[in-house]
Amino acid sequence: MAMVEPNDILELFASAGIDVDPQDVVHDEPLGRYGVDSMDVAGLIFEIERRYGLTVHPEDSAGLSTLEDVTALVNRLQG
Amino acid sequence: MTAGSLRINGIGRYLPSRRLPTRPRAGSLGISVELLESKIGITAQAVKDPDETTTDMAEKAVADLLDRHADLPLDEVGLLCVVTQNPEQRIPHTAALLHHRLGLPARCMTFDISQGCAGFVHGLAIATSAGQRLGARHALLVTADPYSEIVSPDDRESALLFGDAATATWLHDGPGLHVGAMNFGTVPGSSQVLTCRSGFAMQGREVFLHAVRHVPASIATVLAEAGLRSDEIAAYLVHPGSLALIRKLRSLLRVDEARCPFAVAEYGNPVSSSIPLMLLDGPRNPGPLVLCGFGVGFSWGTCLVEEVAS
Numbered sequence: 001m002a003m004v005e006p007n008d009i010l011e012l013f014a015s016a017g018i019d020v021d022p023q024d025v026v027h028d029e030p031l032g033r034y035g036v037d038s039m040d041v042a043g044l045i046f047e048i049e050r051r052y053g054l055t056v057h058p059e060d061s062a063g064l065s066t067l068e069d070v071t072a073l074v075n076r077l078q079g
Numbered sequence: 080m081t082a083g084s085l086r087i088n089g090i091g092r093y094l095p096s097r098r099l100p101t102r103p104r105a106g107s108l109g110i111s112v113e114l115l116e117s118k119i120g121i122t123a124q125a126v127k128d129p130d131e132t133t134t135d136m137a138e139k140a141v142a143d144l145l146d147r148h149a150d151l152p153l154d155e156v157g158l159l160c161v162v163t164q165n166p167e168q169r170i171p172h173t174a175a176l177l178h179h180r181l182g183l184p185a186r187c188m189t190f191d192i193s194q195g196c197a198g199f200v201h202g203l204a205i206a207t208s209a210g211q212r213l214g215a216r217h218a219l220l221v222t223a224d225p226y227s228e229i230v231s232p233d234d235r236e237s238a239l240l241f242g243d244a245a246t247a248t249w250l251h252d253g254p255g256l257h258v259g260a261m262n263f264g265t266v267p268g269s270s271q272v273l274t275c276r277s278g279f280a281m282q283g284r285e286v287f288l289h290a291v292r293h294v295p296a297s298i299a300t301v302l303a304e305a306g307l308r309s310d311e312i313a314a315y316l317v318h319p320g321s322l323a324l325i326r327k328l329r330s331l332l333r334v335d336e337a338r339c340p341f342a343v344a345e346y347g348n349p350v351s352s353s354i355p356l357m358l359l360d361g362p363r364n365p366g367p368l369v370l371c372g373f374g375v376g377f378s379w380g381t382c383l384v385e386e387v388a389s
Contacts (some may be wrong), residue, residue, distance in 0.1 A: 016326065037111075038322045039118045042287035046327075049292075058285055 003054070004074045006067045008045075012051060016043035027067045048074055081224040085210040085218055086387060087203075087253030091144025091357040093136050093223075093245040094346055098123040101239040108235045115239060119324025124347035125242040126227045132167040134176045137223040141181060144219075144247040147312070151249050153181055157215025158188045160206050162198035162351045163221045164275070164375065165229060166191065171273035177221065180291075188213060195273065195375030196318045198222060198351030200261070200382050205369075206250055207258050218250040221352040229279040229304075236281045240321065242347020245357035256358075259367075260304040262297045269377035287324055289377040295331045297381040298369055305367070305383050313366030315339040316357040318373055319348060350374070 002065060004026070010022035020034045031041070045056045054077045064070055100123050105115045127136060145151055159181075161174040168176070174189035183189075188209065194201045197326075202220045210218045223245035230237050272285040294317065302309065315334055319325050324339045332339065342357055343349060349356060354370050365386070373379035 007177060017323070024304050033114065035111075037118065038284055039114070039321070041321070042187060042284040042290075045284070046288055048289050056288075058282065061284065 001078050003025050004078070006071045008049070009010075009067060009074065012044060012050070013048055014045040016040065016047045018044060025067055030065045031067065032065070044070065052078060080296050084252050085207045085215070085250040086253065086257050086373055087248055087384065088251045088253065088255040088360070089144055089249040090104040090145055090355050091140050091247045092352070092356055092359055093139035093143060095125045095127045095131070095243050097126045097128070098346070099126050102135060104232070105239060108233070109239055110235060110239065115268055118321060118323040119239055120319075120325075120341060121239055121242070121345055121347050124227075124239070125244060125349070131225075132164055133165055133166060133173055133223045133225060134180060135220045136225060136243070137173065137177050137186050137247070138180050140221060140223065140245040141177070141219065143230065144249055148249060152217060154184055156183050156187055156219055157213055158206055158210045158218035159183060160190055160192060160202050160218070160219070160220050162192045162194055162202045163224050164193050164195055165225050166352075172335045173223070174221075177190040188215075191376070194378065195224070196320065196348075196350050196353065197263075197372035197374055197376065197378050197380040198224075198382030199248075199354045200370055200372045201263070202351075203258050203382060204261055204263070204380065206222050210250060216252045216269040220248040220250060222246045222355060224350040224352065226279065226350055229275050230279050234279065236283045237279055240348050242343065242349050244346065244349035244356065245351040246352045246359070248355055254388050256384040257369075257384070257387040259385060260301045261380070261382040262300045262304075263378070263380045264293065264297065265376045265378040266293065271373045273375050278376070286320065286374065286377065287327075290320060290324055290373050291331060293328050293379055294373055294381075297379050298332065298371055301369065301381045301383050307367060307383070309333065311366065313364040314361060315369045315371065316354050316361060317369075317371045318353050319343045320374065321348070
């Protein structure tokens with residue numbers, strides 16, 4: 001299975017309702033700096049589940065902060 | 080699941096007049112105005128008086144129902160169900176207390192349902208089925224859940240979300256909203272997403288995720304069972320957990336705001352009272368309605384209701 005890249009996750013921002021310009025996002029900075037809140041993250045996780053056919057459990061998503069964290073999570077769950 | 084013959088004939092409500100605006104408290108909770116207004120969506124919360132009990136609230140909702148429907152024969156009510164997770168006493172059940180206040184007859188079944196935001200639909204299913212089995216011609220389904228008693232004003236997840244409210248729904252064996260196809264469920268292993276031990280605790284992200292994972296499928300199941308297309312539904316009265324959640328569900332259901340309202344901005348998420356409040360205030364378009372509640376459990380309940388003339 002192909003590795004997921006941060007840009008793949010950024011493509012899901014719009015469908016998750018996250019109103020941030022993907023070009024502004026520095027991959028290792030906390031998403032909160034761009035105004036991404038907890039509800040946005042929930043929406044993003046749902047879009048990830050739909051796109052990649054995954055189920056993200058609470059223990060998986062605890063501590064997610066940066067785009068790199070989210071990308072690493074998806075790659076880990078995809079095995 | 081077969082529907083009962085009791086139908087919704089009227090609804091009364093009690094919304095405490097006291098309101099707490101949310102905006103002045105957002106900053107101290109670390110909630111931005113943008114998050115409050117565009118995601119949470121609550122501008123004020125209805126809050127009961129400190130000495131007002133759950134039974135008081137329920138009684139006021141029934142009084143409003145009687146104001147609207149003076150022909151409700153209390154002496155013929157054969158079933159009284161109260162949906163609450165905040166009874167003023169552990170024993171007896173709130174329905175017994177309310178039964179006494181209302182002077183209902185001895186031959187009236189009374190029970191509580193400990194359910195949250197899916198409680199009204201659960202109550203409809205149980206009251207219509209039990210009422211039919213009992214041969215009851217009139218039943219009352221009451222929702223009363225003062226979350227102000229359990230939510231901490233310092234809890235960022237929930238302090239600006241809930242509002243106190245109660246409703247009373249008259250079910251009878253005549254014309255009214257017929258309760259049709261139903262679907263219920265509880266997500267295995269999800270019981271801790273909403274809890275109350277020493278205080279109310281909510282895992283907001285998980286509640287959001289369970290809702291968007293399961294609610295559209297539950298509604299699709301009900302529509303399929305009824306043989307209806309989405310565009311044949313007059314309105315989707317979906318529990319307004321938050322504005323962001325309703326927006327997401329609208330998107331997934333492919334319905335617009337007019338057919339899937341968020342009507343609680345001025346008084347807060349009233350838990351099990353949300354759906355009957357929307358029914359009372361809501362859609363006047365003819366046609367079937369989808370009622371869907373979800374929350375504590377994590378449980379959901381969806382049903383179809385449609386006006387039947389006789």
